[in-house]
Amino acid sequence: MLVYLIRRLLQSAVVLLVMSMLVFLGVFAIGDPIEILINPQADQAEIARARNALGLDLPLWEQYARFLVNAATGDLGRSFVHNIPAIDLIFQRMPATLELAITATLMGVVLGVPLGMWAGLKPNSMVGKSIMAGSILGFSLPTFWVGLMLIMIFAVQLGWLPSTGRGETRSVLGIQLSILTLDGLSHIALPALNLALFKLSLVIRLARAGTREAVLQDYVKFARAKGLAQKRVVWVHVFKNILIPIVTVLGLELGTTIAFAVVTETIFAWPGMGKLIIDSINLLDRPVVVAYLMIIVFMFIFINFAVDLVYSVLDPRVRLSDAKA
Amino acid sequence: MRPNQPVLAVESLRTHFDTRAGVLKAVDDVSFQVAPGQVLGLVGESGSGKTVTGFSIIGLVDPPGRVAGGKVLFKGEDLVGASEERLRGLRGDRVAMIFQDPMMTLNPVLRVDTQMIEAIQAHDPKVDRKAALIRARDALGRVGIPSPDERLKAYPHQFSGGMRQRVAIAIALLNKPDLIIADEPTTALDVTIQGQILYEVQKLCRETGAALIWITHDLSVVAGLADAVCVMYAGRIVESGSVDDVLDRPMHPYTAGLIGSVPSRNRRGSKLAQIPGMTPSLLNLPQGCAFRTRCSHAQPGCAVEPPITQPVPGRTLRCFHPVGLAHAHA
Numbered sequence: 272m273l274v275y276l277i278r279r280l281l282q283s284a285v286v287l288l289v290m291s292m293l294v295f296l297g298v299f300a301i302g303d304p305i306e307i308l309i310n311p312q313a314d315q316a317e318i319a320r321a322r323n324a325l326g327l328d329l330p331l332w333e334q335y336a337r338f339l340v341n342a343a344t345g346d347l348g349r350s351f352v353h354n355i356p357a358i359d360l361i362f363q364r365m366p367a368t369l370e371l372a373i374t375a376t377l378m379g380v381v382l383g384v385p386l387g388m389w390a391g392l393k394p395n396s397m398v399g400k401s402i403m404a405g406s407i408l409g410f411s412l413p414t415f416w417v418g419l420m421l422i423m424i425f426a427v428q429l430g431w432l433p434s435t436g437r438g439e440t441r442s443v444l445g446i447q448l449s450i451l452t453l454d455g456l457s458h459i460a461l462p463a464l465n466l467a468l469f470k471l472s473l474v475i476r477l478a479r480a481g482t483r484e485a486v487l488q489d490y491v492k493f494a495r496a497k498g499l500a501q502k503r504v505v506w507v508h509v510f511k512n513i514l515i516p517i518v519t520v521l522g523l524e525l526g527t528t529i530a531f532a533v534v535t536e537t538i539f540a541w542p543g544m545g546k547l548i549i550d551s552i553n554l555l556d557r558p559v560v561v562a563y564l565m566i567i568v569f570m571f572i573f574i575n576f577a578v579d580l581v582y583s584v585l586d587p588r589v590r591l592s593d594a595k596a
Numbered sequence: 597m598r599p600n601q602p603v604l605a606v607e608s609l610r611t612h613f614d615t616r617a618g619v620l621k622a623v624d625d626v627s628f629q630v631a632p633g634q635v636l637g638l639v640g641e642s643g644s645g646k647t648v649t650g651f652s653i654i655g656l657v658d659p660p661g662r663v664a665g666g667k668v669l670f671k672g673e674d675l676v677g678a679s680e681e682r683l684r685g686l687r688g689d690r691v692a693m694i695f696q697d698p699m700m701t702l703n704p705v706l707r708v709d710t711q712m713i714e715a716i717q718a719h720d721p722k723v724d725r726k727a728a729l730i731r732a733r734d735a736l737g738r739v740g741i742p743s744p745d746e747r748l749k750a751y752p753h754q755f756s757g758g759m760r761q762r763v764a765i766a767i768a769l770l771n772k773p774d775l776i777i778a779d780e781p782t783t784a785l786d787v788t789i790q791g792q793i794l795y796e797v798q799k800l801c802r803e804t805g806a807a808l809i810w811i812t813h814d815l816s817v818v819a820g821l822a823d824a825v826c827v828m829y830a831g832r833i834v835e836s837g838s839v840d841d842v843l844d845r846p847m848h849p850y851t852a853g854l855i856g857s858v859p860s861r862n863r864r865g866s867k868l869a870q871i872p873g874m875t876p877s878l879l880n881l882p883q884g885c886a887f888r889t890r891c892s893h894a895q896p897g898c899a900v901e902p903p904i905t906q907p908v909p910g911r912t913l914r915c916f917h918p919v920g921l922a923h924a925h926a
Contacts, residue, residue, distance in 0.1 A: 489700035495656055496695075497715040497767065498688030507714075511705045586705055587751040 283572045290568045291342070294561050295335050303327070304555035308351055325351060338561070347565060348558030352551070357562035361544060366446045367437060368536070368543030372528040374450060374463040376521060379470030384517065386471075387478025388505065394483060402475060409472030418465045418538040425461060433458050435540035462539040466532060470524050474517060481513030488512075514585050522578035530567045601672065602629040603775050603807040604653065609666035609676075611645075611652045620878045622648040622661065624831040627904075630775065630807040630824075635798070637822030637839065638811045639854070641875050645831040646811045647696075650777045653809075654691050655683040671774070689719040692768035696780040698761035702752035708763055709748040712736075715770050735766040739796055758789035765797060772804055779811045794821055815858055819843055827851045830886035831878060837911035847907060847918035849891045885915065893917040 309321050322328045326337065338348065347358045390399040426434035438458030440447040449455030485491060486509060494508045495501075533545035544563065551559040582589045611623035622645045630636045640646045651657045653668050655675060668675040670691065675683065687693075695701040703711060712732035716723055723731075729748065736744035739762040752760055761781055768776055778797065782790035798821060801808045810821060818825050819839060826836040827848065835848040846852040853871040873890040876882060884901050888894040895917060902914045 489695050489697060490703040492656060492658075493693075493695055493701040493764070494703065496654065496687055496693040498684050498686070498718045499714060500684065500718065503714065503718070507706070508703050512703070587707075588704060588753050 279576060283576075286572060287565070287568060291339070291561075291565060292335070294564045295338065296331075298557050298560050299331055299334075301552075302555060304351055304557055307555050342565070347562035350551075350556055350559050352554050352556045352559075357556075357558040358566075360547065360559060361563055361566060364542065364544045364547050366448065367541060368529055368532060368545065370448055370450060371459060371462055371466065371536070371541060371543060372525060372532060374459055375466035375528060376470055376525050378463060378467035379474050379524075380517070380521065382467075383471045383474025384478050384510075387475040388482045388509065388513070390475065391479040391482025392486065392505065394479075403479065406472040406475040409468045409475075412468070414465060414469065415534050415538060417468055418462075418535055421461045421465055422538070432461050434461060437542060462535050462541050465535050465539070466528055470521070470528075473520060473524065477517050477520060478513055481516060482509055485509045485512045511585065515582060518578055518581050518585065522574045526567075526571045526574045529570060602631050602669075603671060604809075605629045605667075605669040606649075606653065607667040607669065609649065609652060609668060610664040611648050611657055611661060612664040613661045615660060615879070617879050621831050621881075622878060623652055626666070626828070626831070626833050628826050628833065628836060630809060632774070632807055633801070633805050634824065635801065635808045635810060635822045637818035637825040638809055638828060639813065639815060639818055639825055640828035641813055643875055643878065644828040645878075646828050647779050649828070650693065650779050650809065650811055653777060654687050654693060655680075656687070656693075685719065688715055688768075688773075689771045690773055691775045691777065692771070692773040694761075694764055694768050694776065694778040694781045697784045698757050698764055698781075699784070701764050702760055704752055706751075707748075708732075708736075708750055708752065708755075712748070712767055712770060715767050719771055731770065732766075735770050736763065738769070738800065739763075739766045740792070741766070758785055758793065761785060761789075761793055762796070765793070765800070769800055769804070769806075773806055775807045775809070776801065777809045777811070780813070782817065783812070783814070790817075815843065815854060827854070830876060830881055832886065832914060833912070834887065834914045835912065837908075841908075841911060845920055847911070847913050847920065848887075848915045849893045849917075849919055850887045852919045853890075893919065 305318060305322055305325075305327060309318055313321075319328070326334060329337070341348065345358075346356065349355065350357050350360050353360055386402050390402040393399045422434040425432045436458060437447075437449045437455060439452040439454035440449050441451040441455070442448075443451065449459050491504060491508055494504045499508075529544075531545070532541075532543060533549060535541065536543045536545035537549075548560065548563050550556075551563070606629070607627050609623055609626045610621065613620040613622055624645070626645070626649055628636065628638075638646045638649065648657060648661065652663050653670075653675070655663075655678070657663060663676050666676065670686065675686070702708070709729060709732060712735065713725060713728040716728040716731055733744045733748055736747060741747055741759060741762055747755075752763070755763060761784075765781070776797075781797070782793050785793065794817065797808070800806075810818065812818060822839050824837065825839050825842050826833045827842070827850065828834070829850050835842060835846065835851050842851060843855060846855055850871070853869070856869040857871060859868055871890055876886060876889065882889045882899075884899040885891070885894070888898040891898070893915075897916055902916050905913050907913050907918065
């Protein structure tokens, strides 16, 4: 286990390093931020001074080396635009996005697993077929359109739920959360549902496929031959066996949602990271873009690691020390 | 229950599968009985309906299969048409089943103790975990698993195939059933392990007085284990009787063919006899006797379905032209 952890950490460090190079090069290639940041009337000397102050006059390799040295101490640079540490800027916005992504993912699991299992247990029933038809819709309807429709129906026509902002938040350990207040909950409902729709469809399909496969297995028949109630057969014997693919996909999905919930955040004016990263790219705010992408890479590494840990809990046959991570 | 009453009496059981190509009669007019402590061998090739017969008894035939007729009298109670809750109560408690492939019967993600305790508590929720654990441990010990206390905490993949089958047998025996249906439980195992398992099951059945239905394609297993035998072909029992009678003096040409195709030391050097042709598809059975297209004794009259007869007391037969009948009469 210890060997596994160490190997895993080393691999993660390599991934971070390679990603930082790619990101740095990519952002460098987009263009010179000075052109955007500085007053168009500024003279040559002023531009040079600004360039010097931001460290943009150094050769690329030196800029990168500086970035690496600073990053090692946890400093990912200062935002050119806001003139505060990029990481602070991101962390201000992060709770909103995390909250939204996690709520959406939970909705996907809590609704998707039972629906998918139902469809898997009764594939030929009307309900089962309807669930599958619904999941096809969930897959194929574009997120932005569904978002607009949700606003149209629930905010404009019915007036039940608000369509913009986070609503009232409550602070927990210095983090502002919407889900802890009734008003906040009503605000998060629509964007979370919007984001959850795709995940829900995905989970339904995975749960259904897993269930259909599991019910044919001898261990399910043996469980029934032992005289277990149908409830226990389904919720213990089948359920535990279909979780692995679901956990795998959800781990990746959670990461993707956190990193790229831009569309939904824009439609519902949700003050998360998605809006920040789009603005930063437009303004060529390099440190913020680089810091953002580094944090996302780090998060993906962490989520994947967590998923592997969950595997070993779910399936006793998985031994982390043997796994080639 | 009278002492001589059979534990299980199956009468004209029919199990059909409604497929797109038509109705598939997997079990067609099957009747047999098992008395307490008796071992019945149900013999047949793959696809002869022996496994489906086993599942039909405990109501575990999966759709599109269904029991289409007949009776399954368990201690006098007809299980065909019994409520699901009644069947669930009997399954694993009074009637236990052991499956063919021990690698597949235990749930891979649940510990052995979980899988044993749930089998006890499903039938007696009042038993607490501790008492159930003790019973589970004793059951593992009885089937010859060393250090059962530790093994209870293991997962199925930590056992070998033979050990897993022992665990499955221990689970089947947990509630001291009156009837055990064993569906080829030794087919997937090494010959040496097979011998051990056979011995264990035989011993355990003798100790508990349970009746045993042993489903197999292996005549040599039946010869050493069973008291009575039913030979199945294409969903029907073509011949039945005591093991000694049937194996020593087979009457149905199919049984004779099966026995003839077992390699024997006495016929060393000569070519191994085999039954010509293949098992017919259940959707496309020959009319009348299903075996007639492969049978050397077949006559035009065999196109009429042969009735069940009793050529000698204690034996049944479905054949117009039995082999060695003169010998049997002698």
